[in-house]
Amino acid sequence: MRKRPADRRRLDLPAPPGRAAGTGAISRRDLGLGLAAFGAAATLLPRLAGAQGAGAPAPAVGEGGAIVxxxxxxxxxxxYAPDFAHFDFVNPDAPKGGTWSGxxxxxxxxxxxxNPFILKGEPAQGLGALYDTLLTxxxxxxxxxYGLLAESLEYPEDRTWVIFRLRPEATFxxxxxxxxxxxxxxxxxxxEQGHPSYRIQYRDVESATVLEERAxxxxxxxxVSTRDLPAMVGGFAVLSKAWWAERDFSAxxxxxxLGSGPYAVEVAEPGRRIVYARRPDYWAADLPVNVGTNNFDRYVFEYFKDYTAAFEAFKAGxxxxxxxxxxxxxxxxYGFPAIERGWVIKDQVPDxxxxxxxxxxxxxxxxxxxxxxxxxxxxxxxxxxxxxKTLFYGLYDRTVSFFENSPMEAEGMPSEAELAxxxxxxxxxxxxxxEAPAYTPPVTDGSGSDRRVLRRAMKLLDEAGWTVKDGMRVNAEGQPLKMExxxxxxxxxxxxxxxxxxxxxxxxxxxxxxxxxxxxQQRQEDFDYDVVPGRFVMSMTPGQELxxxxxxxxxxxxxxxxxxGLANPAVDALIEKVIGADSRESLDVAARALDRVLRALHIWTPNWYKGEYNIAYWDVFGMPESPPPYSRGDGYWWWDEAKYEKLKSEGAPL
Incomplete structure (x- = not known):
């Protein structure tokens, strides 16, 4: 459920399966992961939310003035217009075949x-490939x-309700x-029985009512703010009521x-690997949202007990x-033989x-x-x-904001709009x-123990009532200041x-x-710790996940x-301002105000960031000429048989 590898740790969070972490978007990356999703884990068929464009005509108007x-x-x-053929960045003629493995x-x-939908257990990676969502x-x-299981949606201008009409051809x-x-x-x-985050995520939904067999x-x-709610309720993986009739959902x-997605589990060996095979009978293979995707016959995730063993296995093919x-x-x-021979490509993909x-x-x-x-x-x-300087080879920048490297990052003194x-x-x-600019951590002299900074820190502890006795910080009751x-x-x-x-x-x-x-995992779920490391991948359009x-x-x-354990009424109020923002400008203002407050509360020790994916891959893949800007992109690659045969002829261990 969580991934926190090395220098760029990410905390994948339980969320409505199918919904990209914290975006209001839909994704097939590990279902059951990521309210703030969103994640470093290998992404199966990524479906992330996107920016508004100007290419589509105005939507139709239905009965009573509702938008269809x-x-x-x-x-x-x-x-994209209603009759779009495929997303712009995909290769619609991408061949099918081969295996992606990670x-x-x-x-x-x-x-x-x-079962990625509950708190219990450690779900396998990539389970999102088994399911479809109403929207993607x-x-x-x-x-x-856009519609996936749903061929259309209908909603009033104030978005106080939404009707989804399912495609008649959709099947499990x-x-x-x-x-x-x-x-x-x-x-x-x-x-009722899913991960606790579902109850928080869907608290603003009053009811779900079946109108017809497919509506x-x-x-x-x-x-409540309804801005994101139609997309949000379109974002969970749809399950079969009949299949669950004789099974315990909570186990x-x-x-x-059983799902309706493009892949099925072929092999599941805990501790070793899980293999997903592409379904030849997938009902939605030719839908515009799927053209140029689902290109591999198989996705394979190999499990290793430690990172070193995994890296050595990758180098060996x-x-x-x-x-x-x-x-x-x-x-x-990254100077191993396969790199030197050009068999493995080392690359950095902008995030x-x-x-x-x-x-x-x-x-x-x-x-x-x-x-x-x-x-x-x-x-x-x-x-x-x-x-x-010493450990990261100068590859990172200091994180200062909860919305780092985005227009939502607070800077300087609050603006008039923020003050309002x-x-x-x-x-x-x-x-x-x-009274002060948005908080940023002090810059040290790089010595590892900057006395100037430490003196400032010790003064703060003195002011907070933690004084030194026999070399240890204690409070008025003589209790030591502990941090594990x-x-x-x-x-x-x-x-x-x-x-x-x-x-x-x-x-x-x-x-x-x-x-x-x-x-x-259990202690983190029970909040039984002093301090834990973690990373949340924040959304371009933050909303309910906050x-x-x-x-x-x-x-x-x-x-x-x-x-x-943050419980602050002002933070709650600002979260609702972000959720209720009716324009990109007002959202950015509300997010900056929230960012400013969170930073002033000092709820964390900020770490570091790098706005790129560091990836390496054996040169057996084809990929779109212009990769999408809000994805790692490998979900839109395909197997290149000619490249594979070339590497094999040169002796590559594949």
Whole structure:
């Protein structure tokens, strides 16, 4: 369920399967993952939300003035017209065949379940390929989605309800039709028995009503922001009501779950691999949203107990695609023979999305972390400049914002537009939100232990009532200031070790604890930690997922991604402003205000970012000439048999 590899850790979060992490978009990347999705894991057939364009005509007007359309966009018009043949960036003539293979990831470096919809178990990677959703997006747009199972959707201008009309040809892999009853069953059971994040995500949905065999209506609660809700309820994987009639939805299982998607599980060997085979009878193979996709006969995820073994296997040709997360390995170990012979390509793909919210997250449910001065002081012990120079080969920049590398990043003093949102919330906000520029971590001298910065941090601890006694920081009751950073892998020790050393110099009883992956996952779900590392991949159009990340309702709900336990009414109010924004401009303003507040609350120690994917692959693939800007892109590649035969003739171990 979670992936936190090396230098670029990402925390994949439980979310409505099929919906791209935090975007309002639809994706077939690991179903059951990512409210803030969104993720470094290998992506099967990525379907990310997109920006509004100007290519499509105005939608039709239905009965009572309702809009009838083939898609919907958060803001503005759809890029693609109702009769579009395929997305612009795909190769519509891409050949079918071959195998894409990569490394399987997860909290346990294995899997024990094929049910990605519940909290229990560790689901296999790539399960999204088994399912279809009502709507799907395109990674050349920011916030638009188009019909997949749904041939059309109907909604009023205020978006207070939406009707989906299903395609009559839509079928599950056993040949049974996909009906409105299946859609309603899925929605109801996800809310009742699914991962806790579903209940938060869908709290603004009043009801789901079957109108006809292939028509279903969702009504939204009165008074809520409805901007994203039609796309959101179009984003879950639709399951078969009949198939689940004799099965326990709440149980993890190794039986493949019936879906209507383009792939089926061929082999599932926990601890070793999972193989997905393309279905020759897939009902939607020729739909415009699918043209140029689903090109590989098989997707294979190979699982390894440790990263070194996986990398060695990739170099030996055991699998063909690898995303690198270790800066040291990227900088020093990509001179192996297959690279030198041109058999393996080393590449960097720009990531057009916000660069991610990565850091060490304080659990403010713990009493020692409730004072923001303490959290700020502890964060100052992390010397990014030294880490980047010494450990990362200068490959990274410091993360300062929760919406890093995007127009939603707060800068300088608050603007008048931001102040209009912040002033009514002043009583619940730190004074520095109004009196100081948006917080950025201090820049050190790169020595690893900048005395100037540490002195400032120790002064903050003094002001917060944590004074030094016998070399240790204690409060008025004589209790020591303790901080344990929990992890499930020693790979971060080289980074965390100097951080802890600086904390100890400040008198903090700091330590790092490594536990087995299963225990780590359980403790994280139960919020049983002081500090944990993690990365959330933020959306270009943030919305409902912010409630799970930073909202009060999620703070006390086990299994949600509110790692810090943040429960602040001002933050809740700003989240609703982001969700309710009626234009890109107003969304950016509300997000900047939220970013400014989150940074002033010091809920984390911000880490680092790099706005690119570091990838390597055996040169057996074809790919579109112009890759989509909001995706890693390999979901639109294809197998090139001529390249494969060339490598084989040269002795490549494939």
């Amino acid at each position: 359309s083939h898609g919907i966009s958060t803001f503005g018009d759809l890029k 490394r399987g990831t997860g909290a346990s470096s294995t899997f024990d379940s094929l 997006g395109s990674p050349d747009e920011i916030d638009a989605v 892999s056993d040949g049974s039709p996909v009906t409105a009853e299946d859609v309603k069953f899925t929605f109801d059971i996800l809310r 279903i209506r969702f009504d939204f609660r009165e008074g 993890s299982t190794l039986e493949p779950i 055991a699998f063909t695609f690898h995303e690198e997360f270790f800066s040291k390995i990227w900088a020093t170990e 057009g999305r916000p660069s991610g919210t990565q850091g060490f997250w304080f659990n403010m449910r713990r009493p020692q972390f409730q004072d923001p001065r303490v959290r700020e002081a502890l964060s100052m012990a992390f010397d990014f400049e030294w880490s980047n 949102l912040l002033e009514p919330l002043r009583a619940d906000l730190p004074a520095e939100v109004f 950073l929990l992890d499930d892998s020693p790979t971060f020790e080289r980074i965390i070790g100097p951080f802890i050393a600086n904390l100890r110099k400040m008198g903090v009883d700091a330590s790092m604890r490594i536990v087995d992956p299963a225990q780590y 409630r799970s990340l930073f909202g009060s309702d999620a703070a006390g709900s086990p299994g949600t991604p509110n790692l810090t």
